[in-house]
Amino acid sequence: MKIVQCWDDGVEDDIRLCELLRSFGAQATFNLNAGLHEKKRGGSWLFREVKEVRKLAKDELVSVYDGFEIANHTLTHPSADKITPTEWKREVLEGRARLEDLFGRRVAGFAYPFGHCPPHAVEAVREAGHLYARTCKNATPSFPPEDPMLLAADCHFLNPCFWELYEKAKSVGSSAFYFWGHSYELCSEDDWKNFEEKIRRLQLDPDAEWGSLSGLFE
Ligand SMILES: [Zn+2]
Numbered sequence: 001m002k003i004v005q006c007w008d009d010g011v012e013d014d015i016r017l018c019e020l021l022r023s024f025g026a027q028a029t030f031n032l033n034a035g036l037h038e039k040k041r042g043g044s045w046l047f048r049e050v051k052e053v054r055k056l057a058k059d060e061l062v063s064v065y066d067g068f069e070i071a072n073h074t075l076t077h078p079s080a081d082k083i084t085p086t087e088w089k090r091e092v093l094e095g096r097a098r099l100e101d102l103f104g105r106r107v108a109g110f111a112y113p114f115g116h117c118p119p120h121a122v123e124a125v126r127e128a129g130h131l132y133a134r135t136c137k138n139a140t141p142s143f144p145p146e147d148p149m150l151l152a153a154d155c156h157f158l159n160p161c162f163w164e165l166y167e168k169a170k171s172v173g174s175s176a177f178y179f180w181g182h183s184y185e186l187c188s189e190d191d192w193k194n195f196e197e198k199i200r201r202l203q204l205d206p207d208a209e210w211g212s213l214s215g216l217f218e
Contacts, residue, residue, distance in 0.1 A: 002211025013183035034098035071109030141174030
């Protein structure tokens, strides 16, 4: 079984996350908004009213994510049901084009901001030629999806049933186990330690190997 994971929003904690994942040889996909990274780190907001979260600077993206897969999370992270279909199309197309420009490679995946995916938004993502698009729904097994443009993950990385779902995916013969999250949700050193343990345990499973998300659709 392949283990695939993706992380949203391009924030500072991705630096530490990437280092940790690299140390285990783990693959991951990062869902980015090309229009929200500026010359300096910024666009900050408070997570759980205490932790300041900042977007990475544009010029550091290529080095921070070196070796990892990049996917489109729209240009500026709007909710698909709060803008017009025309604006949405631009968000999808320009978001992807700018990422491809910046990273100099093909960007094949997509993640809906806030998981919102009304039918017109789904069709725009499909027409733009993405291989898959992640919602915020959960399903085990997550593969193969009925419609790749409405892809569910098995669970969020902090789901208390993570291992239960992992074993379920294995027992039903799923081709992949897929989890997602935001690195800024790792708030304390304990959180990081627990996450590292999770990655270690996955790494040690002889029945599993790290996989690329877009690779599952090619
Ligand atoms: Zn997001």
